[in-house]
Amino acid sequence: MPDLSTLGRRVRHFRTEAGLTLEQLGRDVDVAPSQLSLIENGRREPRLTLLSALAERLDVTVGDLLDAAPPSPRAALEIELEHAQEGAAYRELGLPELRATRGMPDDVLRTLVGLHRELDRRARQAIATPEEARRANTRQRLRMQSLDNHVPAIESLASEDVAAVGHAGGALTHRTVSLMAARLGLKIVHADDLPHSARCVLDLENGRIYIPPASIPGGHGLRSLALQAMAHIRLGHGEPTSYADFLRQRQDASYYAAACLMPEEPAVAFLERAKRERDIAIEDFRDAFGVTHEAAALRFSNLATIHLGMRLHFLRAAGDGAVVRAYENDGLPLPVDVTGATEGQLVCRHWSARRAFARSTRTTEYFQYTDTPAGTFFEATQTGATEAEEFSITIGVPYSDSKWFRGRETQNHEVSRCPDLSCCRRPDADEASRWAGRAWASARVHAHIFSPLPRGTYPGIDDRELYAFLDAHADDSQ
Template sequence: MADLSTLGHRIRHFRTRAGLTLEELGDLTGTAPSQLSMVENGRREPRLSLLEAIAAALKVTAADLLSAEPPSPRASLEIELERAQASPAYRELGLPLLRPGRGMSDSVLKTIVGLHRELDRRARLAIATPEEARRANTQHRSRMRELNNYLPEIEVIAEQATRAVGHTTGALTHRTVAELAGRVGLTIVHTDGLPHSARAVVDLERGRVYIPPASIPGGHGLRSLALQAVANRMLAHAAPVDYADFLRQRLEASYFAAGCLMPRAASLEFLERAKRERNIAIEDFRDTFGVTHESATLRFTNLATHHLGITLHYLRVDGDGSVVGAYENDGLPLPQDATGSTEGEVVCRHWSARRAFARSTRASEHYQYTDTPAGTFFESTQTGTGAMAEFSITLGVPYAASKWFRGRESQTREVSTCPDVRCCRRPDDGLAERWKGEAWASPRVRSHLFAPLPQGTYPGVDDRELFEFLESHARD
């Protein structure tokens, strides 16, 4: 059923087409012209009996009047203007309502509506602040915790896609990735000069996926980028409407890529055997499928609870101790801010995620047990160096599940009482008083926590740079 505004426009449209004035329609329906005017202006809902009387007088059906489709392009613009002026953002301006009378040309009306569209677009961009992003991340992590980080529908889609190209286990080759892309009408193009803010660009019009000519050793990142582009096509992703929608799409695309690189059946066969042998190790899982340590860890979180009955936690932490990514369904007390967000918060210095940085030799994984207010956890951490800074990847499980993992014989044990500030954040007795007024430091500010998200269709991607890149390659 149409809303009152659309209903009013449809009644006016059919009345005008019938050549009737409000007074003449009022005589035919036994209704005062002022009442009909309020109905046509969307300020009063007509009774069903009146609606049927109007339809009969105009020689149309009630269904014709109740259609949700505006009766003309002009009416569509007028309805859009009415809705824009009814928004809280417009009302806050304190400006009078503009009624598009007959004397207003269509071009003027289009201009005014266009201005409202742009104001709405800019308002949506303006709320893309760190706070919004943090809240969206919190909701996103809560949802995935409820699902045990497992998305069965995408598992099936990835399984069907890899089987169609004959891949069931082992490392997925670049050639097979190209074949997967070809099956959804995409061609992989390696090129320099990608927009600095984008890792990959897809030209849907020409069916091209632009990715860099080189990546990390082994090209793990290139395969994943191409597979995420395939996922966006297969999952029919449109431009995200907000940051939460962007996170959902990114998760689904990454999940599909992981499902192709580490197929469910082959992954479970490997992991179930490792569990029987009490020798689960992310490094073995990583090497079997030729992926990065982080990819293998995240894929393990997808499968461990649903298929192996193991609850766990995952952390990616920068060298300064701040959380870049986190997931848990084992009760580990992750650090949180007032919104419940973990990203950007600093983890306890006694956790494996930070203790691993203190080792002089980092070629192997760091194993330790950590006593926390929520119990004891066994953790395995691998460190690495990215483009900007060092980082650590941690997989942890409750003490009872440590029996399934390599490294369980570790004698390293730490005690953490965080979030109690006396654990590792408050200076030792006397130090604060000793240095009060005698110390000064220039902080290394994590600017991404304070600045608004870069404006663009995709958070962080410069629209102008993106579209100019696509246009330059459209002539190739």
């Protein structure tokens, strides 16, 4: 069904083509002209019997009337103007509705629609203010917590897609990913001139997924990038309408990629076997499927509660202790700000996520028990580094589930009183008094704090650079 505005204009279009007035058509179908006017103006929905009578009198089919396409370019502009003025952004201005009259010139109509498009573009650019972004992150984290970080619909879709290309088990190869892309009419192309703000680019018009020529720092493997691009098609994503929508799409695409790289059935079988042997280790899970440690830890968080009956938490922390990504359904008291967001907050100095950095040898996982106000947790942490910074990846469970994990015999034990400021954030009173007014330090400031992200259709992506890249490659023969 078209919306009422389109339906009404199609009725009007065919009525004027037939050379009929409202009065003449109304008399022929036994409906008052005022009622027909309401239908043509999108203010009333006609019954099917009336639609059939209108179609018969106008010598068209009911399908012609119900076509969702505007009957003319002029009608398309009128409909767009009408919808724009129905939006919340326009209503907030408190301005009166301006209807496109028959006498309104086309250039005036195009100007009005163009203004609304620009207002909408600017509004979408402004949706990701720091506060709104943090609140959206919080809502997304709580949404996944309510689902135990498990999305059955995406699991089923990923398993179906992997099986469709004949993948029988083990690590998903680059060739297998290419076959999955081919099923969607896509070709994976390596490009060394990707927009600096983009990790990958999906060109739907020419059927290409552009990814870097080599693995990029930060654990984003090329297979995962290509799979995330395919996910936007398989999950039916459109342009995000809000920052929250953007976050949901990005997380669902990442989930799909992880579920393809580590399909549910073999991944669960691997973990159940490790649990029976009381030897669960993220490093083994990682190596079995040929993914990064972070990918394996995140995938474990998708499956542990639903399939293994374990509550858990996941943390990625930067070298300075700031939370980059977090999830918990085991009650761990994550550090949060007034909006409820945890990203950017500092992890307690006594947690495994920070204690692991103190080791001189970091090639293996670091294990630790941590007492917190919410109970005792067992944690396994692996550290790593990118060109920009160090980071740690932590998976933790309540003490009662530590018996299933490798490393449970560790003697490392810490006590955390956070969020109590006296735990690790408030300086010692004697030291503070000793150095008050006697020292000064220059903070290490990250340049990105002062550099706003490019603003475009997709948060963080420079539209001009993106479209220039697509144009430059549109005629490539590869």
